[in-house]
Amino acid sequence: MTLTELRYIVTLARERHFGRAAEKCHVSQPTLSVALKKVESYFGVILFERAHASVNPTPVGEMIVRQSERVLHEAECLRDIAGQGKNPLVGPLRVGVIYTIAPYLLPGLIPALHAHAPQMPLFISENFTVNLGEQLRRGELDVIIVALPFEVPGIVVRPVYDEPFCVVLPSHHHLASNKTISSARVAAENLLLLGKGNCFRDQVIESCPKLSRPGGMEGALEGSSLETIRHMVASGAGISVVPVSAAESWPQNPDLLQVRRFSAPQPKRRVGLAWRVTFPRPQVIDVLHAAIGDAPPLGTTKITK
Numbered sequence: 663m664t665l666t667e668l669r670y671i672v673t674l675a676r677e678r679h680f681g682r683a684a685e686k687c688h689v690s691q692p693t694l695s696v697a698l699k700k701v702e703s704y705f706g707v708i709l710f711e712r713a714h715a716s717v718n719p720t721p722v723g724e725m726i727v728r729q730s731e732r733v734l735h736e737a738e739c740l741r742d743i744a745g746q747g748k749n750p751l752v753g754p755l756r757v758g759v760i761y762t763i764a765p766y767l768l769p770g771l772i773p774a775l776h777a778h779a780p781q782m783p784l785f786i787s788e789n790f791t792v793n794l795g796e797q798l799r800r801g802e803l804d805v806i807i808v809a810l811p812f813e814v815p816g817i818v819v820r821p822v823y824d825e826p827f828c829v830v831l832p833s834h835h836h837l838a839s840n841k842t843i844s845s846a847r848v849a850a851e852n853l854l855l856l857g858k859g860n861c862f863r864d865q866v867i868e869s870c871p872k873l874s875r876p877g878g879m880e881g882a883l884e885g886s887s888l889e890t891i892r893h894m895v896a897s898g899a900g901i902s903v904v905p906v907s908a909a910e911s912w913p914q915n916p917d918l919l920q921v922r923r924f925s926a927p928q929p930k931r932r933v934g935l936a937w938r939v940t941f942p943r944p945q946v947i948d949v950l951h952a953a954i955g956d957a958p959p960l961g962t963t964k965i966t967k
Contacts, residue, residue, distance in 0.1 A: 663704050665737055668730040670697045671709060675727040678716045735801030739942055750943040751779040755950070758787045758794035758806035762862040762888055763933060763959075766907035767807065770957030777956075778949045791861045798938065805937040805947065809861055812936050820947065821934040822954050823962040827869060828909050829922045830892065831901040842925040845870040852900035854891050857884045862931075866903045869929030895919060905931070906961030933962075 674683040674694065684691040702709050709723035719727055759767065764786070772784070787794070787803060794806040795814055812819055829843050837843055837851070849872035856863040867873045873882075883900060885891035888908045895902050896918040909921045937947060958964045 663701060665734060667697045667701050668734055670694055671701055671723075672727055672730050672734065674698065674710065674717060675719050675723070678718060680717060683717075731800050738801050739940060749781075750945045751949060752781045754783050754785050755946055756785045756787070756802070756804045757950075758789060758797055758803040758808075760791055760794065760806075760808050760861065761788055762856070762860070762905060762908070763807055763809075764788045765889075766905070766911050766959045767954070770959065771953055774957040775950065775953035778953050779946075782946070782949075790859050792859075795936075798936065801938070804941060804943070805935055805950065807933065808936060809865065810932045810934045812934070814936070816939050817936050818939050819934050819936045820951060821932050821965045822951060823958050823964045824930055824932050825959065825962045826906050826928050826930040827866070827903050827924060828906050829901060829924065830895050830904055830909055831920050831922065832895060832898045833917055833920050834898070835901060835920070837901070837922070838920045840922060843922050844925045845929065846872060848901065848903060848924075849873050853882045854885055854894055854900045854902040855882055856888070856891070857886060862905070865929070865931055869903070869924075892919065903929075905959075907959035910960035932965075 670683070670687055670689075673686050674680070677683040677686060680691050680694060684694040687694060698710065705726065707722050707726075708720055709726060711718045711720055768786070775782070775784070787797065789797070791808050791812070794803065794808060795812070795817075797803045798806050798817065799814065807822070810819060810821060829837075829848055831838055837847065849870040853873070855866060867879075873879055883894070885894055885902075888904055891902045891904065892908075892912055894900070896915070912919070935947060935951060941947070955964045955966070
């Protein structure tokens, strides 16, 4: 049994489909099937139930898949440790970033990080916080950039910057005459939100308590991304709450879109780095933190401690 074969069964458990798993592993479907039979023969148990349309791990298969993930992670650590003995800032860094941060952080981060570590390319994955957390836990990512709090056993967190929220609204909207807008008034309007599963949606609802009450979400519309919401607001579909880094990076068109700050207390989020406590390249975290501090997203306040 080899690490490659363990990687095959972990991928199959994740994809639940022989064709997709084979494609992810860059092998043919027969090669994957032969490898699975070999592993099942080695253990003397059936790892997967084969159905016409899907493949599902058996109870013992689930346990072996989870242990295989740990084995693969530890093998990756061995490679990282060997590389660290040479230079921890040489070689790729696998970074996960949530959707509402990546477009506004990365344009400044990439050149800043290149100045610190020119031989450390980023392999970037955008996703929801819960999915990035799983990828981090499984060792598929080295570090993730998410909104805090992020409390997961075995994961270390370091805050990087604070970011206020702001209100975007059509230029003809009756609230556009206000210099600041309260969260209560925002909650009373036709509000555009990101879809369920996006942590920023939850933060907006938390910052406008009236939205959590019965009927508080009545009339709310959804957009798939902040960029989509921007266009919906500009068209007159409603108002929205966005991170200030998004609003300040958008093209200025006051005839279509206006941006207003919240009145006190101003809602905000804290953004930070999260990585496994066993990650063998701690110098990388310091360099990444410094690079974000050198080029923080627009409108944010970096945390120096």
